[in-house]
Amino acid sequence: MNRIGRKPARSTGVLILAAGQGTRMESALPKVLHPVGGRPMIYYILRVANALKPAAIGVVVGHEAQAVKDEVLQIAKDCGIVRPIQFIQQKKPLGSGNAVVESIPFLRKATGAMVLCGDTPLLTYESLASLQRIHEEQKAQATLLTARLVHPKGYGRILRSPTGDVLRIVEESVATPKEAAINEVNSGAYCFEVAALLAGLGEIGAKGPKAEHFLTDILELVRNKGGRINAHLSSTPEEVLGINNRVQLATAERIINRRMLERLMLSGVTVLDPSSTHADADVEVGQDSVIEPFTVLRGRTKIGTRCRVGPFCFLENAQVGNECDIRLSQVRDCRILEKCSIGPYSNIRPECVIGPRAKVGNFSEVKASRVGFGSKVPHLSYIGDAEIREDVNVGAGTVTCNYDGKQKHKTTIEAGAFIGSGTMLVAPVRVGKKAVTGAGAVVTRDVADGTTVVGVPARPFARNGAKA
């Protein structure tokens, strides 16, 4: 109580444990940086932590600390997280209990603490908000999120008294066969009264084959000091999945993908075959678009309304306007404006802007180029470093010869030009407005507006058949 008789306001700090090496991943990359749904694992827990509106977020780092810090700061920037983030350096990987001991200065700043693991990306905001609410309503000293799993292997098991009170958590590495048969597990997410947590922390001893300090021992210590421990059983057990190896990583990927596709479907997108469709966590698709089977949408891909994408498409960081049709094609780091038709078998590479109402078709590759309004590259062409303005038809098998072995050069094709089949455009070169190139022309010099050129090397062509 303070002088005017009110309790001091409760404040909560969220602590994310992310210092572990992740030995079981067998990887040079720190575990929490492994991507799931196109984002590093730690992105998910950081976002949920922020949504809980804590006073501050602490992240315990150790293994590859700088890389983890950099990524956390990048995520905070991307997601507009303005809450203070404090990094705590765990000097030695002595276990989750030791990671929390190292965080005491951070924990002291608030009256409540929520402790989360960086390797549990599926935990939902709803469950953690309920955990916090129940903890506060019931005025427990510690409340943990648990789940009943068909296969509890690898998790800490929850030991309860005959009347159902939580007694302690036993880690699998030190569990008896009878304890290991318990299927209620610890999610690794807890709420603590900071005073009770601090009182017990110093007493956690080293245990198990690696002589680690298990944070989970804290519960029994809190209880022994007369504290009350509560458990909140998750109603969606799959959310507690902790990722320790790449088999679990693949399981998490599948679940995040399913959640993502369900979100898209419920917002008005038809996904014909969710089992063969993948969408990363940041993908956006507009209403009444249809995603056909065997389609992978990666990164910041954004698709407009009434599009058809697939079957067999790979889009990565692609911005697609409304009413586009993309089939059996790859589209990366570029923009497709509205009402375009792409594919089958097109490769639209980075830095392209296609359309509106343009067509890139069968076996055509386009790189760092602009294909203007209504223009067509329908068959077997390579277009690189080119500016193709509106209403241009590029005949089958046309190539922009953009590379001289040292440097890339630009090709410009002005509005209304007609490029004959098999034209080689030796860059740098400009084809003028409404100019025409004959089939098989090798264009080594600029073509004036309205002129027709033919041959090798291409020369202006007069209608009476004489070369001009």
Ligand code: UD1
């Ligand atoms: C832990 C829990 C287990 C629970 C499971 C849920 C302990 C002892 N056990 O087991 O009860 O069922 O999570 O997924 O906590 N970490 C550090 N520093 C360290 C060691 C670990 O920061 O020295 C971090 C890791 O980066 C990780 C978290 O703590 O984010 C959990 O460590 P991990 O080794 O994955 O524990 P589990 O064996 O999965």
Ligand code: CA
């Ligand atoms: Ca884990």
